[in-house]
Amino acid sequence: MTDSLYSTSLRTHMAGGLRTEHVGATVRLAGWVHRRRDLGGLVFIDLRDRQGVVQVSCDPETLSEEAMERARRLGAETVIAVEGVVAARPPDAVNPEMPTGEVEVKAAEVVALAPSETPPILVAYGADEELAAEELRLRYRYLDLRRQELQRNFQLRHRVFQTIRRTLDELEFVEVETPMLTRPTPEGARDYLVPSRVNPREFYALPQSPQLYKQILMVSGFDRYFQIARCFRDEDLRADRQPEFTQLDLEMSFVKEEDVWAVLETVMATVWQQVAGRPVETPFLRMTHREALESYGTDKPDLRIPWRVHDLSDDLGGSEFRIFRSAVEEGGRVRGICVPGGSELSRKALDELDGLARGVGAAGALWTRLAEGGAQGGFGPKISAEELTAVSERLGASDGDVLVVVAGPDRVTSPALDVVRRHLGRTLDAVEPGDRFLWVTEFPLFEPDPDTGEPVPSHHPFTGFDPGDLDLLENDPLAVRSRAYDLVYNGSELGSGSIRINDPELQRQVLEVLGIGAEEAQRRFGFLLEAFRYGAPPHGGFAVGLDRMVMHLAGGSSLREVIAFPKTTAARALMEGAPSPVDDDELEDLGIKLV
């Protein structure tokens, strides 16, 4: 069946799709020379197309001398067409590593359709050959994309996209395309600006997200919207960021948190089941932001590592050991984790934890090994036997475990214990297999600006908040609990969303807390505020970073493995050479010039 779908004027079958059921069939194939082996008389060509590779045997008995000669001269990556008959391989020639390994094609004709110079990077790597340098592979992306691993990633990405859209379509979501040429509304990251030729001295901005438009669509009565949207951020790039990225964007009217979560759970479970064949339990676990920080030290805990952070202040706050006592006296806490079986770690490995903790701002991390009913090494000998017993009981620790403790204010103990937990989880192979999804809820509405201490939005200024916290808005804004939520997968944030504000007066109050006056608000998102005056339904939504999600599903570690034509960390496209200088007269047409 597949074959008839793929058949074209230039081929009858896919090379990679041939199996024993095709034996005896006359086929025309077209693809690339993956490898060629010349055995004197016989020539074997591994012919590659999108489906895979099949062996083509060229035998002087059945092939013209001319065609044999052509076959002998074929270089790697030449595009060829082959006509021949599918034959079963003799039992001793079967290759169990190839899906087509039970058959070969006995060529009756071999023609080169397009030549190839010697490729600057390999497509057919041997088992022990290393990939070429990434810069070179990005430069010749069209060759690197021929590799089986990347072909598989993009098939996966395709399948994820189709599954998401089909699922949301079945849930009565309507796909709407929002503009790419939008109003500059600087917030968070920087906009990419686009000068207008028709309206000189004016600029569009490429969207950082369709946030304002999707809220407008709810005001417009669309009820359920989604879009797989390209978004842009003109930021100094980190290794795992791209200037343009793809997000699943959705919004729903007349909903509360549970409604949005149920949709996302259906989408994720369907994708994981249908694309990866991995069933996922729903509903997902839920945890408030406060709980997550308390038990895991982070707002994106990797639940595959079972260890939890515990508060040991009651047990150690009165200790003779000064570090613990003074931390609590100064208003901080002593917190720790039990690392089961951690005693197998070398002293050197344990001492490295201190550096990890310092790296995120803590004074250090202390450890001790439990053995023979006591504590050996590290802080163990410095606390009393009663304190050790209390701590061990609280942590459920026993001989062979290691205790790791960090003291100080929460803002440093949390990240320190998070990094220690993740590090030791990997080191000790304590990361359980599986797909652990988690909703983290009730994020604070604001967080203090690291420089000024002034409240800035934790998510964005349109996030709704707990009506019970209305009083706090003026008096203690940093304590206001928002209605924002993140979806965390195996310790990585897949996306975030919230129930939005739909009351223009509440929106005004929030903007005031943010120091955004009426005039600035009008300039930046006046059209949304205005829309709210004409019947804005309660609404909320979500956005999923699809590049990252596909990367996780592909088991990869770089976004560049799942984006067809990625940019480097310097925001450059090495294959096509972008960005690039342009002629002055083109700029003149736009009413701008270089400084």
Place this chain on the structure above:
Amino acid sequence: MTDSLYSTSLRTHMAGGLRTEHVGATVRLAGWVHRRRDLGGLVFIDLRDRQGVVQVSCDPETLSEEAMERARRLGAETVIAVEGVVAARPPDAVNPEMPTGEVEVKAAEVVALAPSETPPILVAYGADEELAAEELRLRYRYLDLRRQELQRNFQLRHRVFQTIRRTLDELEFVEVETPMLTRPTPEGARDYLVPSRVNPREFYALPQSPQLYKQILMVSGFDRYFQIARCFRDEDLRADRQPEFTQLDLEMSFVKEEDVWAVLETVMATVWQQVAGRPVETPFLRMTHREALESYGTDKPDLRIPWRVHDLSDDLGGSEFRIFRSAVEEGGRVRGICVPGGSELSRKALDELDGLARGVGAAGALWTRLAEGGAQGGFGPKISAEELTAVSERLGASDGDVLVVVAGPDRVTSPALDVVRRHLGRTLDAVEPGDRFLWVTEFPLFEPDPDTGEPVPSHHPFTGFDPGDLDLLENDPLAVRSRAYDLVYNGSELGSGSIRINDPELQRQVLEVLGIGAEEAQRRFGFLLEAFRYGAPPHGGFAVGLDRMVMHLAGGSSLREVIAFPKTTAARALMEGAPSPVDDDELEDLGIKLV
């Protein structure tokens, strides 16, 4: 079933989905006040949601005085929640014009969820009320989008998109996203440029189409690619253009024309059948570019009008009537159409044809009425009886018909007869109903630049051509027949495509004809030319303008009716106010300043 899909924390059913089967059910609804009628005691509210409108009756017998009071004060477009019981309307109160017209909801509670000021434009137009001015409707797009007609257009658009993707997925096409931040390669229209902050003095361009990338994907072995892609053209806008538009983009490897056509025929027939419920016959009719111009005077003939253009030069080239004779003597032709039943047209209506013909560059259009075996009025009396007989026979004309004739070189007779044909087709109601798809093939590879006469690409410089015309490439390039094809629907171009060049040497020759030297070629699309050196398969593809396609399916006449947030013809977004000025320091960051 639909109801459970739509139910959320704030509603159990959709207002527009209630039918007699729901009678007796207690429902919670949420939506907008479409209309309110206050009958003294009773208050009737038409409650609108995405599914439609249902009547809610508020009766002091069953509703608290407080709730009655609220109901009485509800203004249009207020967002409300209603709880109540679905009841059958008495027979004399059934409204057959409403899908929900057999039921109403007897309210037990009515609550306003969000207020609305008096809307500046209507949502619920009366049967005899005219739409507000388009500028005002674009300014308040969120209100205009609530109109049933627009809601229906975007449901249709959604359905078209899902159907296209599903069909191509079934045909083993892989969706790949190509970059939006690309290399500036000025050709045809102007690029929108995007200054890079990370790489000052350099610019990205927004893509006019994914053309280069999709060819690269074929070189990369993707075999079958598609994308619903946003494209950009910074052009002075005409009424039916938008600066950003959406196209279905696809490309296939190892194909000839027939393979691409078969895919598009499947896509179109599936969409027309499944979305519009209109079966379409495949394969579509095919016609060379030459035939189309000869028989219809245009490369996008509307086949719903059955009249064809005929060459009357043999019949009238020797006529005493100077206009005909001199046209032929000067190397032109006399061409005409028979308009069946055209005699009913007034003399004024017929004389207007002359202006239409002049408008497209012809010297004029001549007509005569056939009646009583002779010709009356217009050019009829000026030609001989034999000439009239010959012409009538060639055109298959008889009494009651009108003959319209244009003389001169083809470049003016073709557009003149095209415009006359379309005009009279509409005027005489001779446009047959139906969906007439047509492939127009073998476009010339080049056309003369209107100013310089030099060859410029009819499509784009990567279009393949008939190998039989290779000799002409140097000597008579304007005669080379390309492998480009258009898909025409009811006289409108839906899209175009071609089999591409995949041979770097042939590509070089074509670029040379276009006066594009090696250096310029390298600068503009060097990466594609380089890719061709490493095994480029034979490939071809197509692009469909989806905005226009959806407009046709919606039976609309403006792209702005099928684009959620369109720009005006001045490339302005009136709702959000884009483009707009930006602060100087933002420009400074980008290394540019205003001239």
